[in-house]
Amino acid sequence: MKILVWVFLVLLTGCASFDRQQIPVLSNGGESASDCRDLLVDYEAYSYMDTKAREAFRKEVRQQWTLTRNGCEQLRLALVYSLGDSSQRTRALKLVEDLLESGALARYLPAQRLATLLRDSLDRERRQLLRSVQLQHLLYEEQARNQAQARELEDLRTQLQQLKQIEQNINEKEQSLIPPATTPLPPGAAPHPGGG
Numbered sequence: 262m263k264i265l266v267w268v269f270l271v272l273l274t275g276c277a278s279f280d281r282q283q284i285p286v287l288s289n290g291g292e293s294a295s296d297c298r299d300l301l302v303d304y305e306a307y308s309y310m311d312t313k314a315r316e317a318f319r320k321e322v323r324q325q326w327t328l329t330r331n332g333c334e335q336l337r338l339a340l341v342y343s344l345g346d347s348s349q350r351t352r353a354l355k356l357v358e359d360l361l362e363s364g365a366l367a368r369y370l371p372a373q374r375l376a377t378l379l380r381d382s383l384d385r386e387r388r389q390l391l392r393s394v395q396l397q398h399l400l401y402e403e404q405a406r407n408q409a410q411a412r413e414l415e416d417l418r419t420q421l422q423q424l425k426q427i428e429q430n431i432n433e434k435e436q437s438l439i440p441p442a443t444t445p446l447p448p449g450a451a452p453h454p455g456g457g
Contacts (some may be wrong), residue, residue, distance in 0.1 A: 297333040297372040304340045315357070319345075336376050343379060354383040371428030 307318055319341050326334035335356055342353035357380045360366065366373040 265304055297366075297369055300302070300333065300337055300340060300372065300375065303337060304344075307341055315344075328426045332360055332363070333369075334371060336366070336372060336379075337381060339376070343383060350383055350386065354380065354387060384405065 303318075303322075309313060310318060319338075322334065322338050322341050325331075337341045339353040339360065342349040342356065347351075357376050361373070361376055361380060366376055377385040
């Protein structure tokens with residue numbers, strides 16, 4: 262976001278170099294391009310405000326835009342929202358997309374460029390967030406699969422141990438059924454022939 266602020270400041274410097282008498286009038290409702298002044302000054306000031314001051318300033322800018330429906334005020338509100346939480350940044354993206362689609366800033370190029378930069382930045386952030394959510398979802402699915410496989414492996418190990426125990430029990434029973442071998446004869450002793 263710091264890069265965006267620097268770009269805004271560069272644009273502001275470019276805006277300040279225009280002769281105010283050469284700035285054309287915008288197409289919507291006779292609003293002058295000078296209405297777009299102080300956009301970045303307000304943006305920077307807003308970025309340093311505490312929560313309470315931000316809320317009051319945001320309310321004031323929103324009311325101003327609601328009353329005037331001025332393109333510059335819409336951009337000002339979008340800039341303010343762009344420094345908020347994710348829901349406010351979503352609103353900022355919608356405001357700036359609508360603004361660019363309407364062409365309200367078409368005759369005031371610095372403000373239009375600023376709006377385009379803001380839209381691109383917010384859209385890129387939205388796409389990155391969406392990709393992050395998708396990757397997180399894939400990670401959860403993979404972890405669930407791994408856990409299921411680990412449980413299956415543990416079940417197989419348990420079954421294998423049970424089979425080994427059964428096999429050992431069978432071997433022990435077979436050993437107990439085999440009669441003991443006869444004692445061996447001492448060396449040199451001949452076996453007795455049958456009969457008495």
